[in-house]
Amino acid sequence: MVRLVAGRLAQTLLVLAGVTVVTFFMMHYAPGQPLQNNPELRLDPTAVERWLALRGLDKPVPAQYAAWLGRLLCGDMGVSLVYNRPVPELLRERIPATLLLTVTAFVFSFGLAVFLGTKAAARPGSLLDTVINAVSLGGVSLPGFWLCMLAVMVFSHRLNLLPGAGMATPGSGGMADVAAHLVLPVSVLSLSGFAHYVRYVRVTVMEVMSQDYVRTARAKGLRKNAILRRHVLPNAALPLVTVAALSLPFLFTGAAMVEYVFAWPGMGRFIITSTLARDYPVIMAANLLVAVLVALANLAADLVYMLLDPRLRVEHRYAGRR
């Protein structure tokens, strides 16, 4: 077990190193530079060169990478080239807003998917099942941007029920105000999340329901709900945990499209604007954050698997001895 975890950790570190190398070089070889180079700004070319040199951006890319890695290992993520502030500070300002949006949406969509997906799987072909299938197909295939715009159009414009922009009314704020601003973006995000998750849930539950032990449980006269709760869901939990765990990293990176349309001041928008502005330290930090979270989520999913399923533990033990 320990060896297994250590092995996975080593593998994870290797992947992370690979991700940083690829991102760093791709980013630096992409056209553009961090100092706005719009000719209309009338900047002095020598001053621009000096600006870049002062920030070490005139050195060869491998040397820049080495410098970046060195600083990172000392816990220094660098200073944003646009905002001139330490990157962690900038991330800390935006992650809470993003989490508020994504976690709320995740709880809604995942909870609803488990609840309705199980129901649908219990009665395949029923009206509920058909409706859920249709909704999930729609949710998966409708373009997110269009859905966002539709929501703004209907609820903010036509009905004028809900604010369509921002996280709070400037100058007022308060819980209720934030909640009102949450409704539209969370709904749109939840719909696409739900569409995605409910298909997993339905298939997984249906598969478990076809197992012999479920038939046995039914044969011994257990009520349908009891079967679902005691026999089906625990067994279906495994793949669902994977799906949930793999969504976790993206809770931190936000939902760029939704944040853009609803003017949500979160990570998704920040990552996009930073990328467009070639703010290298921010791009690197955001990528690293995602990579670390993905790696951790995978690791966590594996470990949870082992806890939930004794069979895996045994298999790994044998594998370790071979």
Add this chain to the structure above:
Amino acid sequence: MKKPVILLMVLALLLWTGCTSKGRTAKGPSLRVAALAAPVTFNPLFARDPASAEVALLFFEPLLTFHPETLEPEGRLLKSWEIGGGGREYTLHLRRDAFWSDGTPVTAEDVAFTVKVACHPDYAGWLYYYLKHIDGAADYREGDRSCLAEGEMGGLTVEDGFTLKVRLAEPFAPFLASLAFPPLPAHVWQEVPVAEMEGHIFSRQPAVFSGPYRLHERRPDAFVHARASETYYLGKPGIEDIYYTVIPNPETQLVELLAGRLDLLPHLNKPEDMPLLLENDKLAVYTTDRLAYDFIGFNLKKVASQLSDRRVRQALSMAVDRRELVEKLLLGMGKVAAGPLSPLQRAFDADFTGYGYDPEAARKLLAETGLRKVELKLIFNAGNLLRENVAVLFSQKAAAIGVSISVVPMEWEAFVETLYRGDFDLVLLGFGTGVDPDFSYHWHSGGPGNLLGYSNREVNRLLEEAGKTLTEQERMALYREAQKLLVEDAPGVWLYYRQAVYAATAALRNFRPHPDFLFYQVHQWEMRGRATW
């Protein structure tokens, strides 16, 4: 079991919504202004993005500004100025009643300090281009400097606390327009190395300011809350709170304006939205000409290009109906551009119409060149719907005269790099004219913004001579003459001057659209006819 809980939560959320819209706590009248992006800095000298440049002027007062229609200079911190010494000496008199927010007067030292910052070798901002004509500026920039903006600069003499003499290296008539910058408080900044200024805390939180507003609160990527300054020398502004609200999506901005959750929407981009705004009696719509034109430039740096033949360029200039562009694509929200002189500028020549739409003549001219097949690549920045339409329309019109054009939209940074590298035949872009009609930056062969490689000695000479000409009339005539020669050479197809459109709540009074500054005379703005919370 979960379902009712979720339903209840959604219901609760919806119920909350009902009570929110009136829960505001601000005291005085407030104004919510839409912005497409969040400002990066509040230090006007280091603003490189439009949002920063816009907001910084709430906190920092410029030396002078310009009348929105005539572009005549209007003193702000400057009470008056004299130009002498054959156009080389500018004597600037500052007002004595303007103070920094900490009570110290705004002095000539502050202005001199700011000029030195701009001319310091570590300064990578926009202002140096405008101040480089000052005697000694180039030496100051090249010399081995201390990291601070200190020491002497030949052309700067502080006569007394409120008088500054600026001597130019040579007479340069457009210089007055360069004085529209806001000075920084020297007593706050003088110990800060110039290289560290843009990252300094005071650039994010201007503790000492001179403008009509002070920074009250800032939420990253969400809004900037500015509150009326008690110490502003022109009197306390009529609007207590300004919320500069970031909404990156223009459609969402419009929806929020129509719903009454925004009060002022500058930079309205889609002419198609105009009817919606005009029919709404709760809104007022303002327009102004802009100091920028869109045009299709020809890459003249490229060797062995079919565009080296002037007739090809002239033919393309006649291929497109610019009036149609203005009517159909801009829906009338703009003016046909015949050359680089803006209709707002004093040098503007209303009689000069440039090339007319004449595909027949264009075809004939093209036939004269004997070129068999003309194939060209047109680049532009993707994401600008109007430019996308213009590019496509232009390629169709060119096809009609027998020129085939491939249209290549590019991501902004890639576009700029390609532009500098010169890997294109045609480029669709916008050029800012500035307040002064001098167009040397783009069209003098030595102009730093002459990306197309245009060069005509006579145009150079006229522009240089205009720079030294002190009589206004003569100077404007020289620009007109230069424009004529320039357009004859057809280094590009001038298309249109777009109008800037502002939509505001009808409650906003005294708002004047300005081609250069959003917050022009913001201290006079008022909100009337709307209940204050």
